[in-house]
Amino acid sequence: MSFVTLKVDEGIAERGQHTYITDSTSPVLPVCNVRTIPGDMTERGCAFAGCRGVVGGPVKDVIHLVHGPIGCSFYTWGSRRNLSDNPLHRRYCWSTDTQEKDIVFGGEKKLCQAILESAALFPEANAVFVYATCPTALIGDDLDAVAKRASRAIVKPVHAFNAPGFCGVSQSKGHHIANTYIFEHIVGTRELEDPTPYDVNLIGEYNIDGDLWVLKPLLEDMGLRIITAFTGNADYDSLCKMHCAKLNIVHCQRSATYIADLVRDKYHIPYLPVTMFGIEETSNSLREVAAFFGLQERAEAVITRELARIEPELNFYREKLSDKRAMVYVGAPRVWHWIPVLYELGMEVVAGATTFGHEDDYQKINRRAHDGVLIIDNPNELELEEVIAEYRPDIFLTGLKEKYLSMKMGVPSINSHSYEDGPYAGFTGLLNFARDIYKAIYSPVWKFVEGGSDRG
């Protein structure tokens, strides 16, 4: 089997090579990381979203100042649930609120003023991150120059992230820009005072609904110390010291392998890609990390302890979820992170899709998915509608926008970007994940849906 054309894509040649069915004997890779067709009801976001929302945003003790019209600030104010323990973090939203006169005469002066004012009003902030947007990039505002000037004035670091919405084909470009920037301007600017042989970074972990807070104790109980997570609940100072780690552990390998590569090349620090979802993948990941440090016994102790803790409750969900059919569509890595987790829960995966996957994401999907799974690159609303109607899965794991589409079609769904009641990572997270899927599928509401079926 290879590429398939959905009915709604007949007559739209560009969508021809984005959809396929997995086949281990002759695997194919879709056309991916390419532009969206104009007029598409795309689920993709922009580069600004990837930079401000995903990678920059979780840093907790800095002022995130968006240089642009008000919408770009409003939309990124606390909408991704990258939690932190700093009250400054998600409570405030800063914007230069670009006006027509700024577009005509340039917005640099206002930006500089905004940085100075923000720093004065929030002395507890340890740095300022400034983000470009489409119009301020189009008019050529020089954010780097302003950042330099303002930094001298406030005597704190000011950093300019130039990832306006129109650059690249999706939010993925914004991840890349943020990685490169942080590596070039922040990493290596401060030294760790008390290095130990067990210092690591957890890269590509954004503490969505507290994921980091369940992963961190696992690593610490093995005897490791996390210098920083890149960038969940991270403070500015710890990012500066990333280069002092002995090993980088990379969780989200789409949005953050860039910086792991850069740190490896410059500082000769190796990295280990991991999956920290589900029992088998999390256990194996902990074992691999432990092997690097010679901490195998402690890893086994942690794994044994965690399994004993979750197994009894997990068995209930396994029984209830057995043979349920799932469809999974998120950004990119969580699709291949979660396919084995769903299998582990006894479920079947009928379809998968990514918003901004690159070839390596699809290679990993092909390795992890059974044969016969429909895979779509960068699906739009109409394609999803066709696939939901065609496959009628028992659960659709997806983002908020697509969740309500799925529900309207009588197919249970959970918010898999920001989670329903997470965290979903690690051992504790698996219980939450299974419970939320169970709650969605076994809600009595489905008994009443005409043309639907009693899923329980």
Added chain:
Amino acid sequence: MAEPAQRAVVINPAKICQPIGAMYATLGINQAVPLVQGSQGCSTYVRYQFNRHFREPVNIAVTSFHEDAAVFGGRKNLIEGLYNLVLRYRPRVIGVVTTCSSETIGDDIETFVKEARKEIGRGLGEDILAQVSIVPIHTPSYAGSHVKGYDTASKAYLEYLAAPGQPNGRLNIIPGIINPGDIEEIKHLVREMGVDPLVIFDISDTLNAPMRLPKPLYPEGGTTAEELKDCANSQGTVALCRHAGGSGAQYLLRKFNLPAVLGPLPVGVANTDTFLENVQKITGAVIPPSVERERGILLDHMADTSQYTVMRRAAIFGDPDIVSAVTRVVCELGMEPVVVLSGTASKDFTAEVAGVTAEYGVTPDILSGSDLFAFEQLARERKAEVILGHSKGVDMAKDMRVPLVRVGFPVYDRVGLFRRPIVGYRGTLELMDRIINSILDFAYPEDKLHQ
């Protein structure tokens, strides 16, 4: 009276950008799709706001600007975008919603649409082309706010579509950025008076759709393209929100000589009285006993509960028309508004609120076009006991240990509020109950309630 903050930086905005307002209006049209001429974030972020407020799927398409559009302009994107959208969705109406990028580049949208129409006619057939109206809506995000975006859309659609014909005897209502529940309540009141409402941008069904399989491609309901055409032949127009829809009503007045009434949003006793009188003036219909009964029930409950409300200090933020109407309700309940903020700058707003509060002898700080950071400082200084506004007020309310009564858009941290009205006598009752129960839940000794 405190002036708006004299800062370059805006902290915690109480406004959104123009395009979302234009999309809000467009989603109230039957089989309509907003097509955003800009970057993908401009549609995805907006959809997310609607998804979480209404808990509904929403259809919004985008022309996906990339670097080449930024350099060479968005002509190709728009022509291809319109073609693909018609090919796939066969919409009856497409609102081309511009953004800061396309306006900064200076895209000639009107010419691009003409070219696209030619392409669609050639490629998909003249009959398919004839079925779709394509309306450009200029909403540069760097000017005005979501409120202005809705207002601009209201005029753009009517300019393109409204056409003279036979009188239809109906009454146009342009709702503004209010909820499905509000629109239902307005229809109820107008119908009770024996008048047939023509709601322009009617989201009451499109953004509150049933679960019934199979799901239709478009949600049912919304104002039809035919109705948008026919609204030139109604008896008159009431724009419930002066700032969001007022331009549409004024256009119909100038062009077709339809009597136009701009606000106030009928929240509270006096504003609902005014609304009904205006309907009466335009249509000659009388206010029936059934509606007078609703008024009586509201007054009865106001009297029953005034011990909980009189002298209680309130801080109110949001969109200008909603805030000024809610301020009046707060005054009617004997509460004292201490800070009143419109996130969208407006001279009318300041004068309107000052007028309302002067009637009741109270002197709030009135902020027009300021942010929630300034609002919060004043609310603390003036010891507000309850905050009324949308979900972005939740952190300050928690820190101040006062209840947040959720009103406006977006409300994403409570369920069902979009279904419930705050307009009309019954809606005012709902809002009043919400305010009082929040106060009772939050800070009222249990032993004082056992009477």
